[in-house]
Amino acid sequence: MDAAELVAGVAAGDRRALARAITHVEADSPAGRAVLAGLYPRTGGAHTIGVTGSAGVGKSTLVGALAREERRRGRTVGIVAVDPSSPFSHGAILGDRIRMQDLTADAGVFMRSMASRGNLGGLAEAASGVVDVLDAAGYDIVIVETVGAGQDEVEVATAAESTVLVSTPAGGDDVQSMKAGLMEIAQIMVVNKADLAGVETTVMQLRGLLAIAPPRGWTPPIVKTVARTNDGIAELVDALDAHRAYLRGSAHAAAERRELARAQIVALARAALYRQALATAAHEGVLATLVEEVATRRRDPRDAAQTLLAAVWRHGQDTHEA
């Protein structure tokens, strides 16, 4: 199937074409770029939701529960779940399906696992593209689960309209040390594992953090959930619906869309630049030379970084002329 056939297949609801289209987009191949260009005008219908939070807080369980509740409300659901790639082998074990097994047999759900493939920031570089493909395929809700690794995963905000930040009572210290950036991108705070002791403490800590955050048009609600038993999941979907209504209905809608577009463009350009810098550094042996000079203190690291950038810039121009 070539790009045009894939675009037509995705538009016609062909699941195999959809799966193959995602593979091309993930590979960022010429076919993948053509597929995205063809599908992008069809996007915008889905409510895109990002779910982030530290490892093991229950993101996958929550996404499964969320998807089931959305299905109960008659909506179709696309899911993208990102797990880390091994920095050593570049391989990955993608295990998020384990928590969503029952959804596999539901024709109204399409779930795709992705490896982060070396991208920092909690997502795979192509994740927002895969969200776009599922949006274009007509899923009403598209949920993306980030890698549960750390506190700096603000990138999810570039892939989804509504970001859900998940914490747990057990992670009380986590909440206190939560980076401002992560708090600021979240539109809904979930305290999952509300069956464990210490929920109210965590809720109070979150409230305290929200109180000192700069005021926004939207005040993030705090929702307590037990993802394993579906407690609080209907409330979470209500909160998501309210945020969607806020986004789509209000005067902010256009501004929010522009903000999301801006963040996406910058994030993609940054990732592409980073990749190009590494390729140039490896290709011309520039980096090895600079490393040697800095390590022996003949050149300072900032000057070396500038020199590397200059080489990337030259290389970029060469390839454009070629």
Next chain:
Amino acid sequence: MTTEQRTIRVLIAKPGLDGHDRGAKVVARALRDAGMEVIYTGIRQTPEMIAEAALQEDVDVVGLSILSGAHLELFPRVVAELKQRGVDDVLLFCGGIIPEADVPAVQAMGFTGVFGPGTDTTQIIEFVREHAKERA
């Protein structure tokens, strides 16, 4: 990733009510350490769930792990569900407790590689590298 080599994606699944999951996990880890992306679905998968996961994940390889003795019953159903979904270009292989006498039948179903207890995982890695189909 650029245009060089595509990362091989593998689905490792356990069909039926078989709870022996050590072998599946050992194989999944070995393939990850060999640079592949492995989707592990967990135990108690129906043939339909396995085929649907293979379709959605667009994997190159589907590996079934079974120690319950139900392979002759379950494997053909997985193959049929895959075929019904048009997933016809994946490499199939399997492992677990599959008696010598059943191996020809399992191979005839399309499972090119059959690996029993004690198999060195480097052998499994080599098999995948060698047989995973090139795609257009």
